[in-house]
Structures are given as C-alpha cells and as structure tokens.
Amino acid sequence: MRAFLIAGSIIIAVSMVFQKRFKILNALLAVNTLRKLAVTVSMNMPYVRAKILPAILGRSAS
Numbered sequence: 001m002r003a004f005l006i007a008g009s010i011i012i013a014v015s016m017v018f019q020k021r022f023k024i025l026n027a028l029l030a031v032n033t034l035r036k037l038a039v040t041v042s043m044n045m046p047y048v049r050a051k052i053l054p055a056i057l058g059r060s061a062s
Helices: 002-019 021-029 032-043 046-057
Strands: none
Touching: 002 021, 021 032, 032 046
16 A cells, blocks of 8 residues: 555656646756756757757758
C-alpha cells in the first residue's frame, strides 16, 4: 500500500510539473544569474550553437 501511495504521488507530481512547465521555466529564467547560466551552458553545446547562431546573426546554416 505504501509503494502504491509513493508511486501515485510521484505520478501526480510529474504531471503537475509537466502541465506548468512553461510557467516554471519563465520563473527560473527571470533570475538573471540562472538565465546567464542557461545561455552559457546551451552555447557550449555544438548542436545548439550550430542551430541558433545562424538564426540570430542572419546567416544561412551550412
């Protein structure tokens, strides 16, 4: 019975976070330090950098 309650609680928590994910993301990115950290981490990923930088700089992706 205890395992059922724990599993049910986890499922409910995950579904609530999934439903509110954009509000949570906006609240986190409103913090200047977290926003800078997110940009730094994402720009260190080659795939993200290759997709985003050409769109920002107006160049065609190759």
